[in-house]
Amino acid sequence: MNSNKPEYLIYFTLFHFLCCVNGFVWNGDTFRRKVSLEMNPGLTPPSVAPPGVSMLHTRALSHNDTLHFLFCSGGAPALLLIHTNSSESEVHVNWTKFLSTDPTGSVKVEPESSVQHRGALVFTNSVLSPYRLHEFEWDDVNKTVDYTHHTAQLCGRHASFSSNASLCLHFSAYDCSGREEAWPSLLHHANSSQLRVVLKGVMPRTNQSHFTLELQTVNEAGLLTQVDVHRSIDDEYTPSIFQVSEWVWPHDNSSSTVGFFQWKPVVYQKSLPAIEDATPCINSEPVTLPQAPPSRIIPAYFNQHHFTHGLNITFNVTSELTPNSTQYLSWTMLAGIGTPPSDFFSSLVIAIMAVGLGTPLILLAAGGVYICVWKRKRDTLGHYEPINQG
Ligand SMILES: *[C@@H]1O[C@H](CO)[C@@H](O)[C@H](O)[C@H]1NC(C)=O
Ligand SMILES: *[C@@H]1O[C@H](CO)[C@@H](O)[C@H](O)[C@H]1NC(C)=O
Ligand SMILES: *[C@@H]1O[C@H](CO)[C@@H](O)[C@H](O)[C@H]1NC(C)=O
Ligand SMILES: *[C@@H]1O[C@H](CO)[C@@H](O)[C@H](O)[C@H]1NC(C)=O
Ligand SMILES: *[C@@H]1O[C@H](CO)[C@@H](O)[C@H](O)[C@H]1NC(C)=O
Ligand SMILES: *[C@@H]1O[C@H](CO)[C@@H](O)[C@H](O)[C@H]1NC(C)=O
Ligand SMILES: *[C@@H]1O[C@H](CO)[C@@H](O)[C@H](O)[C@H]1NC(C)=O
Ligand SMILES: *[C@@H]1O[C@H](CO)[C@@H](O)[C@H](O)[C@H]1NC(C)=O
Ligand SMILES: *[C@@H]1O[C@H](CO)[C@@H](O)[C@H](O)[C@H]1NC(C)=O
Ligand SMILES: *[C@@H]1O[C@H](CO)[C@@H](O)[C@H](O)[C@H]1NC(C)=O
Ligand SMILES: *[C@@H]1O[C@H](CO)[C@@H](O)[C@H](O)[C@H]1NC(C)=O
Numbered sequence: 001m002n003s004n005k006p007e008y009l010i011y012f013t014l015f016h017f018l019c020c021v022n023g024f025v026w027n028g029d030t031f032r033r034k035v036s037l038e039m040n041p042g043l044t045p046p047s048v049a050p051p052g053v054s055m056l057h058t059r060a061l062s063h064n065d066t067l068h069f070l071f072c073s074g075g076a077p078a079l080l081l082i083h084t085n086s087s088e089s090e091v092h093v094n095w096t097k098f099l100s101t102d103p104t105g106s107v108k109v110e111p112e113s114s115v116q117h118r119g120a121l122v123f124t125n126s127v128l129s130p131y132r133l134h135e136f137e138w139d140d141v142n143k144t145v146d147y148t149h150h151t152a153q154l155c156g157r158h159a160s161f162s163s164n165a166s167l168c169l170h171f172s173a174y175d176c177s178g179r180e181e182a183w184p185s186l187l188h189h190a191n192s193s194q195l196r197v198v199l200k201g202v203m204p205r206t207n208q209s210h211f212t213l214e215l216q217t218v219n220e221a222g223l224l225t226q227v228d229v230h231r232s233i234d235d236e237y238t239p240s241i242f243q244v245s246e247w248v249w250p251h252d253n254s255s256s257t258v259g260f261f262q263w264k265p266v267v268y269q270k271s272l273p274a275i276e277d278a279t280p281c282i283n284s285e286p287v288t289l290p291q292a293p294p295s296r297i298i299p300a301y302f303n304q305h306h307f308t309h310g311l312n313i314t315f316n317v318t319s320e321l322t323p324n325s326t327q328y329l330s331w332t333m334l335a336g337i338g339t340p341p342s343d344f345f346s347s348l349v350i351a352i353m354a355v356g357l358g359t360p361l362i363l364l365a366a367g368g369v370y371i372c373v374w375k376r377k378r379d380t381l382g383h384y385e386p387i388n389q390g
Helices: 002-027 297-301 347-389
Strands: 034-039 054-061 066-073 078-084 090-093 107-110 115-127 130-132 151-157 166-173 192-200 211-219 226-231 243-250 257-263 266-268 278-283 287-289 307-315 328-337
Touching (some): 054 166, 066 166, 078 297, 115 257, 115 297, 211 257, 307 328
Antiparallel strands (some): 034 054, 090 107, 115 130, 115 211, 151 166, 243 257, 257 328, 266 278, 266 328, 278 307, 287 307
16 A cells, blocks of 8 residues: 555646646637627618617637627617638628518528527616616617727616616627636637626615626527536636636537536626625526517527527625615626636646645655665665675
């Protein structure tokens, strides 16, 4: 038993070393896409979209596939994700029909046969005292689009809000993997985009209500949906948070996923938060809903056979949202296709592990060499002695 110990230690160290290398390789993910943004695709002047209706098209192109993100207002705000296996797929909008009372079938991604996955995320309700987001007045996204950094903002107000209160969705698309500086500093990759929900200046009508955000998703297959929670020992990028939640769509019978939404269960109460400005949030289990969400893009793009699921994210801010409060909340999520990015260990933890585990390895190796040399020397001596004697 005792003699196996060094061997076990070596394997243990080697295993951790390999994990570290794997982590480095992941963080050095080199997959890139060419990202471009286009406002209201196919709507040519002098035609303009009416107030409150806008569609920001993000095309994220690789050499053999395309990811289309459609970030839309017009009813409840929505983000559509469409993955095609062609680098030439295009979004076509019949604006006449899209803006009519029956927008059915007015948005298409062609060629239709290239579509591998389509899904939508819709922000339906904000329950503080309930606010239905499709009843909000939404600003023109066009003014906020940053074509260089691939970002845009959609801000809206409820009729009962005070003049400086707003709910904004900050959209970011990415051409490669990385992470934003602002907490929670989610790791993103080229197959994902980020939405940050920011609520400013909204006073609760009572101090009893929790702030809840209802999310609904739409997809064409009745895929099983679930929220998985992954734990980590590392909080370098999101201080005090050791968890990440993933709402995933698995392939039939397989462990791979076709699409995902990912977030950390934390909400910040300041735009430049300190650790004490972070409070937890929890999500309910996804449920199947009988009706599609009230967003114009849903009937416009999805055919008759689609499925809706929903869940609530509840922020633990009951006592904090007093008149004295910061009147600020921000919560961030990532949406994408394929596998969600996963934090392995950060460089800090890797460095600690390298020192903690590398030192014994070096000592072991040095010890081993010493023993070998010593044994050899002794053997050599032992070998010579009889000769001398003889
Ligand atoms: C696209 O190219 C990559 C390799 O660059 C390959 O792994 C992948 O299967 C290709 N995808 C399609 C849809 O052809
Ligand atoms: C757009 O939709 C309208 C109304 O359904 C239809 O009359 C028109 O032909 C369509 N335009 C195109 C280019 O398909
Ligand atoms: C794209 O996917 C469709 C099926 O979804 C398939 O028929 C077609 O061959 C694929 N095209 C390429 C270029 O891989
Ligand atoms: C967006 O705004 C720019 C000016 O800032 C204007 O030239 C352009 O026509 C607008 N586009 C749309 C689709 O409204
Ligand atoms: C992104 O998607 C493409 C195409 O499906 C795939 O080849 C690539 O590995 C994915 N990248 C990441 C970082 O998941
Ligand atoms: C909103 O305006 C009120 C007074 O008009 C002010 O007291 C409050 O601090 C403002 N809130 C924010 C978030 O700017
Ligand atoms: C909060 O609720 C408690 C108990 O319902 C009440 O006593 C208190 O006055 C309320 N505070 C505010 C600011 O509404
Ligand atoms: C999934 O597995 C079940 C049984 O395990 C099988 O009956 C079904 O055909 C499988 N579906 C697919 C799409 O492979
Ligand atoms: C979210 O919470 C509200 C208020 O509690 C509830 O009416 C609604 O059904 C919930 N939605 C989901 C998808 O659970
Ligand atoms: C919400 O916050 C209160 C006090 O800060 C704490 O006691 C409670 O456990 C928290 N609830 C959740 C779900 O985190
Ligand atoms: C409100 O804020 C002021 C100044 O920051 C502080 O002195 C006071 O104690 C706070 N009141 C409550 C109830 O937190």
